[in-house]
Amino acid sequence: MSQQLEPISLESMQEFQKCYRQNWPKYCPEFYCLDNFIGFLKKDPQIKNLKAYTLSDQRAKDEALFVIVDRYQLFVGCLNNSLGLVEAALTLLDWTTGLKCSSIPARHIAALESVVEEKELQLLYKDLTNLHYMPAEEARQLCVEAPPGFYLDTLRESDAELVNEEWPNHHEGSLYFVQRQIKLCPSVGLYAADSMQLVAWCIRLQGGYLGALQVRSSHQRRGFGSLVTKEIARRIGCLGQDVMALVNPQNTPSRVMFDKLGFKVIDQCHWLRTRPLNGEFTWPEGE
Incomplete structure (x- = not known):
């Protein structure tokens, strides 16, 4: 049976989040990403244009794989990259309106870049940021x-x-x-x-x-x-x-500020914006 994207319930998102407590703070980007979206859905269950998916494959659930599309922004998390689950999930997404791949942990970038290449997506930009962290x-x-x-x-x-x-x-x-x-x-x-x-x-x-x-x-x-x-x-x-911030390594004033405040760089995250495939997409007013 071929893999398919399937929606994640709020309860499943909460179970997934627990998985990212291990090896702290390695998975803190995934943990706090889920924490925010869980909070959003609790406060506003009908929030507009927010979709959360995993794969139908049981291995994806075991590895707490999630793909969240928040309007035009994409967020990804997975415990194990060796199974090809992130790439499989991203391949199944609809990329026609263009997506801003936001704060993608470095461990997932190879899978994302593979999908961009396979689908021949054009990039509007691609940026690298350092993850500054404070307990x-x-x-x-x-x-x-x-x-x-x-x-x-x-x-x-x-x-x-x-x-x-x-x-x-x-x-x-x-x-x-x-x-x-x-x-x-x-x-x-x-x-x-x-x-x-x-x-x-x-x-x-x-x-x-x-x-x-x-x-x-x-x-x-x-x-x-x-x-x-x-x-x-x-x-x-x-x-x-814990507190996190993402700073472009070339942004010296911000980098120095976070260093002085006591933040430590523990990882890197990537930002990519893909061009819409069918002309510019216009969001409805108020969304």
């Missing part, structure tokens, strides 16, 4: 204090438009993404006390990583990026969760 017990001990005239707080959904506009990676559909992340994941903003103006921020991405770290141009070079990073790391640590 929860270290993160919750970070000492954070806002400077005079400013205060730290959780981002509000009303902040989403500004965060999206200032984000260098903003694109069609990214406002919905930012709104959803603020609503469902930890976030931190630094606000001016007199005007309540948001001047710096960081949110947790759906893959479990810190992201969208930004300081408004009017307030740069004052250490505010490091400040909000420390605070969101502290808050995540206080939840009993």
Whole structure:
């Protein structure tokens, strides 16, 4: 019988997640990716355009294989790469609208590249990032204090438009993404006390990583990026969760910042964006 993709239930995702506790922190990217999507589905069982799959092969379930397609983003996890399960699952996916292969652990990149080559998919970009990691017990001990005239707080959904506009990676559909992340994941903003103006921020991405770290141009070079990073790391640590961030090795300022904060590089993750096969795909408004 040929292999097929089959949906993963919320209960199965929770069972899969337990498998990734072994050899910690080797599989922390898979663990926290599943943790976020499990949380999303618990809060909003009808969340739009989110699909999670495994293979019908029992070996895939034994190896906790998952493929998650969140709108246009692809996430992958598997304990054992020697069985060809990741490549088999990716081969069965629909690639026609193009996919942003997000934070793919280095151990899975050969399988992904094989599928890209086999299907003759064109890449819009391909990037390598270092995985910076801090255990929860270290993160919750970070000492954070806002400077005079400013205060730290959780981002509000009303902040989403500004965060999206200032984000260098903003694109069609990214406002919905930012709104959803603020609503469902930890976030931190630094606000001016007199005007309540948001001047710096960081949110947790759906893959479990810190992201969208930004300081408004009017307030740069004052250490505010490091400040909000420390605070969101502290808050995540206080939840009993380890903290992860992905940084391009050529991004010296960010790399140095995470080093100074005490993060350690423990792995690498890849990002690939494939071109749509039938012309540009347009997302419905609000999705």
